[in-house]
Amino acid sequence: MTSVYRASLSIILLLTTLIAISPAALSADGGQWTMPGKNYSSTRYSELAEITSDNAKGLHPVWTFSTGVLGGHQGQPLVVNNTMFVVTPYPNVLYAFDLTKEGYPLKWKYRPTVSSNAIGVACCDAINRGATFADGRIIYNLLDGHTVAVDAESGEELWKTQIADMAQGETTPMAPLVIKDRVIVGASGGEFGIYGWLKGLDAKTGAIVWTGHNLGPDADMLVKPGSFKPHYDKEVENTGTKSWDGESWSSGGGPVWGWISYDPDLDLLYYGSGNPSPYNSEQRLGDNKWTASVLARRPSDGSLIWAYQFTPHDGWDYDATSALILADLPIAGQSRKVLIQFNKNGFQYTLDRATGELLSAKPYVDVNWATGVDLATGRPSVVEAKLTGASKGLIKNVCPSLEGGVSPAAPPAYSPKLGLFYTSINNLCMDFGATPSARFAGTPYIGGNTPYHVGPAGKNLGGFIAWDAVNGKRVWGTKEEFLSWSGALVTAGDVAFYGTLDGWFKSVNAKTGEVLSKFKIGSGVVGNPITYSGPDGKQYVAVYAGIGGDLSLFANDTSADATDVRPPADFMPDLARHTSHGGIVWIFGL
Numbered sequence: 001m002t003s004v005y006r007a008s009l010s011i012i013l014l015l016t017t018l019i020a021i022s023p024a025a026l027s028a029d030g031g032q033w034t035m036p037g038k039n040y041s042s043t044r045y046s047e048l049a050e051i052t053s054d055n056a057k058g059l060h061p062v063w064t065f066s067t068g069v070l071g072g073h074q075g076q077p078l079v080v081n082n083t084m085f086v087v088t089p090y091p092n093v094l095y096a097f098d099l100t101k102e103g104y105p106l107k108w109k110y111r112p113t114v115s116s117n118a119i120g121v122a123c124c125d126a127i128n129r130g131a132t133f134a135d136g137r138i139i140y141n142l143l144d145g146h147t148v149a150v151d152a153e154s155g156e157e158l159w160k161t162q163i164a165d166m167a168q169g170e171t172t173p174m175a176p177l178v179i180k181d182r183v184i185v186g187a188s189g190g191e192f193g194i195y196g197w198l199k200g201l202d203a204k205t206g207a208i209v210w211t212g213h214n215l216g217p218d219a220d221m222l223v224k225p226g227s228f229k230p231h232y233d234k235e236v237e238n239t240g241t242k243s244w245d246g247e248s249w250s251s252g253g254g255p256v257w258g259w260i261s262y263d264p265d266l267d268l269l270y271y272g273s274g275n276p277s278p279y280n281s282e283q284r285l286g287d288n289k290w291t292a293s294v295l296a297r298r299p300s301d302g303s304l305i306w307a308y309q310f311t312p313h314d315g316w317d318y319d320a321t322s323a324l325i326l327a328d329l330p331i332a333g334q335s336r337k338v339l340i341q342f343n344k345n346g347f348q349y350t351l352d353r354a355t356g357e358l359l360s361a362k363p364y365v366d367v368n369w370a371t372g373v374d375l376a377t378g379r380p381s382v383v384e385a386k387l388t389g390a391s392k393g394l395i396k397n398v399c400p401s402l403e404g405g406v407s408p409a410a411p412p413a414y415s416p417k418l419g420l421f422y423t424s425i426n427n428l429c430m431d432f433g434a435t436p437s438a439r440f441a442g443t444p445y446i447g448g449n450t451p452y453h454v455g456p457a458g459k460n461l462g463g464f465i466a467w468d469a470v471n472g473k474r475v476w477g478t479k480e481e482f483l484s485w486s487g488a489l490v491t492a493g494d495v496a497f498y499g500t501l502d503g504w505f506k507s508v509n510a511k512t513g514e515v516l517s518k519f520k521i522g523s524g525v526v527g528n529p530i531t532y533s534g535p536d537g538k539q540y541v542a543v544y545a546g547i548g549g550d551l552s553l554f555a556n557d558t559s560a561d562a563t564d565v566r567p568p569a570d571f572m573p574d575l576a577r578h579t580s581h582g583g584i585v586w587i588f589g590l
Contacts, residue, residue, distance in 0.1 A: 031533020033079045034133040036175040037411060038530070040262040041326035044413035046531045049493040050539035053509045055590060056495050056516035062540070063104055063587040067093070070581040072526050072548015074409055075130030075175060076487070077585065078138070079532040079542075080152060083107065085138055086585055089548065090119060090126035092142045094150060100535045104587075108155030115166070118144035121442065122171045123191045125548045129257075129409070130528075134178035134203060141172040147185050149206060159206035163187070163199055169442050170194050177260035178203055179269055179299040186256025186271065190319065193277040193445035196254030196291070200302050210302035214254035214273040214290050215240040221290075222302045230307050231356040232378040245285035251439050252284060253277030254291040258321030258408050263337070266354055268296045268305060270339060272320035272408070279448030280434040281315040282389040288313055292320045294341065296356065306356035310343050312379060315388035316369060316432060317402035317448070318345040323411035325421065329470055331359050340469055342412055342423050344404030347373060347380075350469055362472030364465070365405035365425055366456050369398050390447070394433040401430035401452050403483065409549060411528060413488035413496065415510060420475060421467040422496045422510070424484035427455040428571075452571050461572060464488070464498050464506075466513060476513035482575055485549065487528025489541070497541060499525020502578035505543055505586065521545040523582025524575075540589045546582035 031048055038044050051059065067073070069088040078085040084104070086095040091114045096107040119126050122143060131140035137149045137158060145164030150157055163185055164170035169192020177184045183201040187194065196214040201207060212222040221240050228236050235242075241249050255274040262269045276284055276291040292311040297304055311318045325340040331350070339353040346367035350360040361373035361380075370380040388395050403426055406412070412423035430450045437447030454461060462484030465477040486499035494510040501524040507516045524547030531541045 031539070032081070033077070033530045033532050035177060036076060036130045036132060037259060037261065037323060040264065042259060042261045042323050042411065043325055043327070043416070044411060044487065044489050044528070045415055046489070046491045048491055048531055048533060048539045051491065051495055051541070051590060052493040053495060053516055056507045058590045059507060059517045059519070059541070059588045061519065061586055062589045065097070065585040067095070067583040067585065069093070069583045071546065071583070072125045072127040073544035073546030073583060074127045074527050074549060075544070076528040076530050077542050077544070078131055078133055079530070080133045082535045083152070084542070085131060085133070085152070087128050087131050087140050088583070089128050090114060090143045092128055092140070094131070094138060094140065094155070096152070096155060110150050110155045110157065112142055112148060112157070114142045115144040117166060118171055121166050121169060121192070122173065123188055127173050127549055129173055130175040132176050132178050139176050139178060139183055141174060141176060141185060143171050143173055145170055145172050145187070147172070147176060147183060147201060147206065161201060161206035161208065163201070163208065167442050168192065168194055174257045175259065177262065179262050182209065182299045184260050184269060184299065188255045188257040190253035190255040190274040190277055191444055191446050192442065193251035193253060193439040194255060195250060195252070196256060196273060198256050198271060198297070198302070200299060212297060212302040212304060213240070214256070214293070214295060215244070215249045215252050215288070217241055222297070222304050224303050228304050228306070232308070239289045243287040243289040248284040251277060251445065252288060252291060256321065259323040259411055261324045261326050262299065263326055263353060267298060268353070269299045270294060270296050270324045270353065272322060272324065272341065274319040274321050275317045276314055278437040278439070278445050279317060280390045280437055281313055282391060282434070283437065283447070286313060292318055294320060294324060294339065294351070296353070308351060308356040308358065308378060310349060311345050315434070316345070316398060318343065318404070319408055320344065322404070322406055322408040325412060325414045326353060327414055327416065331470070340414070340421060342406040344400070344406065344408055345369070346400045346405040348467065348469060348472065360469070360472050364467060364474065365427065366399045367405070388432045388434050390434045390436050392434070394431050396431050397429055398432050399429040399455055400426065401428040402450055403428055403452070407485045409526065410485050411487045413490040415490045417492055418494065418510060419468070419470070420510065421469055422488040422490050423465060423467065424486050424488065424498055425463050425465055426483050427457040427461055427463065428452055428483065429455045454571055462501065464508070466510065478508065478513050478515070482572060486525040489529040489531060491531055497529040499527070499529065499543055499545070501525070501547065501575065503545065505529070505588070519588070521586050522579070522584060523547050524579040538589060540587050542585065542587045545584045545586060547579055548581070
């Protein structure tokens with residue numbers, strides 16, 4: 001549909017002149033795509049500009065490939081040295097295609113041994129969020145708690161390391177990031193009461209060098225005396241235990257299933273931690289640090305430098321695992337090195353990435369669990385009537401739902417050229433009923449029932465927006481009938497790309513939101529588009545089609561788990577008329 005929010009051309013031009021393009025935000029590899037977010041700053045921005053608002057209407061499919069796997073195709077392909085690498089959901093097959101030859105023939109296929117037990121342990125479909133390339137190797141996670149390194153030329157397995165414990169409910173669908181000689185990895189399992197962590201592996205051997213927990217005693221969190229300086233905390237000793245009731249931190253969740261960013265100038269890596277366990281917050285009194293937080297660590301030894309908690313004592317499953325985009329923005333007339341996140345809780349946060357100071361927090365969707373965020377304390381102003389807990393019964397109409405204003409699985413994009421951020425959004429609220437829960441290792445530790453309903457922003461369940469983070473406001477937005485779980489891509493040609501849950505792949509004018517092209521690709525898009533320069537010098541765009549994740553049940557279809565026979569969601573019963581499970585790689589060109 002046409003855009004509903006617009007900014008004047010004069011404002012856009014002003015932003016363009018004010019906002020500096022951070023060198024770290026741009027990729028030195030030109031037309032390749034070698035890591036999940038395109039670059040360490042996770043901008044998902046490409047300097048390629050052959051595809052423009054004038055010619056994007058000519059985009060059409062030039063190649064497709066069926067992975068042979070049903071279920072959620074999240075993540076993104078990689079393109080390195082004229083080879084495209086594709087990772088499937090379980091059983092996590094890795095394909096390498098030769099882009100220099102007609103028909104893009106298969107160079108090799110690596111099929112690892114992955115335990116089928118992982119399917120029953122994985123929270124939300126047997127998905128995989130992608131691989132990374134470094135030093136001639138493709139490195140990615142297998143669902144059953146292993147990280148592997150594969151030779152990019154031959155497909156030979158170079159090393160395989162067990163990083164997670166499925167017996168505790170840990171699985172590993174997240175995309176690793178290689179920083180210098182470290183492979184950075186984390187695990188899912190917030191719904192199983194894991195003891196959440198991030199690990200650094202030796203990139204050459206796969207050996208585990210350090211493990212930093214996101215909660216617990218300082219020693220476990222890799223807090224070194226004098227080095228940990230959270231901006232809003234005067235007392236910093238053992239905050240990962242003192243902010244929890246008793247020993248509840250030991251099964252307190254805090255998983256890492258999202259995205260990693262890195263600032264080479266500050267030598268800090270950034271990631272978001274997930275929800276505390278269980279959903280019933282009355283079983284874990286206190287702020288529950290550092291769940292639902294952003295943490296900054298040194299990649300070499302994992303030492304914790306600062307942390308900021310978005311949602312203290314989270315009672316709504318507001319994971320903070322969404323992508324963290326690094327940019328240099330003018331804040332109060334001064335250029336600041338900032339970190340941007342569209343948090344699941346409905347607020348867009350801007351923080352100083354050197355210190356963790358909160359500079360701005362503005363709602364980007366309808367929010368009613370809090371009235372705002374206090375910049376002086378960094379804490380949200382929570383609405384008393386929206387506090388949850390088993391003793392409170394069913395809390396009606398909490399916005400946004402636990403699927404998030406933005407799904408953390410759908411990373412935004414940032415155009416330093418235009419100074420705008422692009423993201424899919426959801427218009428979904430929930431009723432939240434917490435119940436007491438007991439933990440048994442490797443079994444769900446949830447304690448909650450959360451029926452959904454359409455939010456107040458009209459009948460549409462989703463959309464795609466351009467956002468001005470300097471002024472904290474929407475510039476334009478499009479509406480989608482169903483939830484939006486696609487990642488975003490934006491280019492120097494001022495074209496943005498995203499997919500829809502009912503199976504459309506779209507390009508839009510990044511300045512206005514005008515739809516330039518759309519093509520029906522069969523299955524809902526829950527992955528992230530990329531763009532690259534082919535061996536012929538032309539620009540191409542690639543994306544996965546394959547609905548899944550939490551959304552597998554919404555399509556009136558079963559997930560990869562044969563015992564999963566849940567009915568379709570009552571708030572979105574017609575999605576199955578428009579999409580079904582996929583597993584196709586699409587490439588588009590002019």
